[in-house]
Amino acid sequence: MKYYIANPELDEQIKEIRRKIRLSMNGIVSDQMVQNGIIYKKNYGVDIPRIKEISKSYVPNHDLAQRLWNLQIRETMIMATLLEPLDKFTEDMAQSWVETFNQIEIVEQAGMNLFCKLPYASSLSLKWIHSDKIWIQVSGYIIAARIVEKFDQNEITDIVQKAVESSETSELHLYKAIALCLSRCCRKSKEAATYILKEITDFSQSSSISQQYIYNEVKQEILFLNIL
Numbered sequence: 004m005k006y007y008i009a010n011p012e013l014d015e016q017i018k019e020i021r022r023k024i025r026l027s028m029n030g031i032v033s034d035q036m037v038q039n040g041i042i043y044k045k046n047y048g049v050d051i052p053r054i055k056e057i058s059k060s061y062v063p064n065h066d067l068a069q070r071l072w073n074l075q076i077r078e079t080m081i082m083a084t085l086l087e088p089l090d091k092f093t094e095d096m097a098q099s100w101v102e103t104f105n106q107i108e109i110v111e112q113a114g115m116n117l118f119c120k121l122p123y124a125s126s127l128s129l130k131w132i133h134s135d136k137i138w139i140q141v142s143g144y145i146i147a148a149r150i151v152e153k154f155d156q157n158e159i160t161d162i163v164q165k166a167v168e169s170s171e172t173s174e175l176h177l178y179k180a181i182a183l184c185l186s187r188c189c190r191k192s193k194e195a196a197t198y199i200l201k202e203i204t205d206f207s208q209s210s211s212i213s214q215q216y217i218y219n220e221v222k223q224e225i226l227f228l229n230i231l
Contacts, residue, residue, distance in 0.1 A: 013067050017079075020057065020071070024078045027053050041106055043077040051112070054078050058085040065091035072100065080109060084116040094123055101131065104138040107176050110145055118142070119149040129158060132165050137174050144180035148187040159188055159195055163202050170203075171211045178213035185217065186224035193230045200225060 024047050033048030061067065063086045072083035097118060104110050118124060124146055131143025147154070147162055154162065166181045185203070189196035199221060206218035225231055 007066070007070060010066065013064075013070060016061060016067060017070055017074075020061070020079065020082065021076075023057050024049055024054075024076075027057070041108060043080075043106065044075040046077040049078045051081070054081050055085065058082045061086055063088045077109075081112045081116075084113045087117055089117075089120055089122070092117065092121065094127065097121065097127060101139050101142050102136075104142060107141070110138065110142050110176075114142060114145045114149060118146050124150050125153045125158070129161060132162065132169075137177055140169065141174075141176050141180045144177075144184040148180070148184040151184075151187045151191050154188075154191070156195075159191065160198075162188065163199055166217075167202055170206065170214050170217055171209075172213050174213075178216055181213075182217040182220035185221050189221060189224050189228060189230070196225050196228070196230050200231065 027047070027049045029048035029050070031048065032050070033046045036042075036046060036048065065088050068083040068087035071079040071086065074080070100113065104113075118127065121127065128143045128146040128150065131139045132147065134140050134143065144166070151159075162184065166185055170178065170181060172178055185199050189199055203214075203218050203221060206214035207222075209215055209218070
């Protein structure tokens with residue numbers, strides 16, 4: 004457990020936030036999430052729009068966000084991703100957070116609300132897709148999917164090569180993240196789309212469910228974009 008210097012103002016804000024969360028709780032949703040394998044230390048089942056609404060009442064604050072994150076309550080963790088100032092959130096902190104990820108919801112929320120906006124987001128995502136830990140890889144691909152415009156051709160090549168290497172997997176969230184990332188990379192240019200489709204062409208005849216899924220998603224994206 005992490006300890007903090009006493010701060011009556013922040014303590015009062017956290018008490019208020021927790022009260023608002025409890026008043027917004029939805030036990031049915033929380034139970035359904037548990038039944039679907041979405042398990043947090045504590046989960047009040049509050050919907051994302053309501054969590055965002057609560058967070059708007061508070062000014063982004065690093066100390067507040069860190070305290071909210073370390074409560075390890077679903078709703079306060081998501082709020083932490085909304086209230087963490089970009090200029091205070093270091094790469095070491097990002098690494099510390101991602102090491103604890105074990106639910107796709109928190110991966111997506113952290114990626115959308117915070118990680119993809121960081122000045123070092125591109126290097127972070129490239130590092131994470133090369134991790135040997137599944138949830139860190141998933142996080143890397145999801146961030147990369149949101150910031151494809153920041154990558155040069157060599158970086159796109161690196162992403163695609165690693166994606167192909169990791170494509171034959173039984174990990175649902177990993178191959179879905181790979182498919183999303185490669186599909187978004189196709190939007191970068193006609194050349195990128197051509198290269199990606201060439202690299203995964205063999206997936207169309209693969210017996211692997213994951214490779215078939217990736218191929219079909221990318222092909223649908225290319226057809227939608229009408230660029231080849």
